[in-house]
């Protein structure tokens with residue numbers, strides 16, 4: 001009979017490894033005495049070890065968010081650069097809650113893998129939990145912690161798959177901030193490591209904290225890259241005699257590249273605060289004229305969730321989850337238009353535009369699953385939700401449709 005999730009968490013530690021297709025495989029690691037002999041050994045590890053390969057897991061305790069996120073990113077870079085160490089798979093430990101990597105290396109002994117790993121990890125070792133994996137009695141896999149303090153534990157395929165992706169519970173803390181105070185807190189913690197964080201915070205300090213919208217309409221245009229946001233927002237600006245704003249706003253754009261190269265926690269805090277900075281511009285401008293905004297909070301949340309939650313649509317947080325709700329302290333637009341386009345047409349437009357692609361754009365183009373998740377996430381956003389508009393007709397028709405939509409919302 002399958003063990004319950006709560007029992008596994010009470011007695012064992014539970015690990016989730018992201019397989020090649022982005023889906024998750026769950027293992028439990030139990031003190032040998034309470035391991036039921038009927039529980040099967042885990043896939044992935046058993047064939048690898050039986051074939052003479054080796055495996056190590058590295059996890060980063062998450063006590064201090066910013067240093068932990070930076071260490072995790074540094075490890076990823078080091079492992080990606082070190083070809084002789086095998087393939088790193090993203091790994092979540094659910095008890096204690098930690099993130100890290102599982103290194104799988106066919107045809108290399110545990111001792112040999114350890115010899116390559118030790119110098120690479122030397123500087124980080126005090127802040128990491130590292131375990132090697134061993135095979136005994138033909139089909140028993142043991143987890144063996146480095147250092148003297150940990151007893152080895154039996155690793156088995158977990159008989160329960162928690163219904164929720166392990167990263168869902170960390171989204172609020174690490175990627176989709178529910179209020180400006182949280183984003184500000186993260187950027188403050190970054191100042192010792194990233195001096196530019198101070199620049200962003202100084203600009204934010206000058207902004208009113210809960211600005212109110214003026215009487216003119218505020219319309220946001222969202223959508224994947226190359227769906228026609230720039231084209232549409234420019235036309236709306238002209239035909240409505242509106243002011244056109246962008247998030248992130250021009251005043252922090254100079255630092256965008258720096259934050260784009262930082263781990264999720266820091267990168268998303270930058271974009272989140274960017275939305276609050278643009279909100280004060282929206283408030284000021286909407287007392288004088290209509291305002292069009294090219295990307296806003298929905299983009300920040302949708303991209304953050306799609307990057308953090310691996311696998312397919314089934315792994316996304318359930319409908320009406322708190323991460324889909326508009327932050328209460330962020331100025332709300334009157335209408336959010338979502339431009340939708342088939343994958344083929346979007347790629348054609350990207351190619352005909354021909355400018356250099358950012359890493360995330362290139363990933364979007366390549367990764368159909370990621371694109372599907374971003375689009376689905378846009379549609380799950382609430383209060384306000386996005387209104388989808390087909391962006392495939394000619395430019396003039398798209399603009400006309402959106403102008404009708406704006407009129408129907410009684411905004412002009």
Ligand SMILES: Nc1ncnc2c1ncn2[C@@H]1O[C@H](COP(=O)(O)OP(=O)(O)O)[C@@H](O)[C@H]1O
Pocket residue numbers: 223224225226227228229230231232349350352353391392393394395396398
């Ligand atoms: N309705 C349309 N039909 C055909 N091409 C379009 C349409 N709207 C935009 N484009 C073209 O597609 C490309 C991407 O549009 P753009 O407005 O830059 O998208 P985004 O700002 O969303 O990245 C541009 O070359 C643009 O001229």
Ligand SMILES: Nc1ccn([C@@H]2O[C@H](COP(=O)(O)OP(=O)(O)O)[C@@H](O)[C@H]2O)c(=O)n1
Pocket residue numbers: 224225226229247248271275295296297299300301303304358360361
């Ligand atoms: N309000 C915003 C705007 C952009 N972003 C991030 O910036 C990326 C897209 O910005 P972009 O400027 O390349 O998009 P386009 O306006 O070129 O389509 C997304 O991948 C998001 O990660 C965000 O998080 N929040």
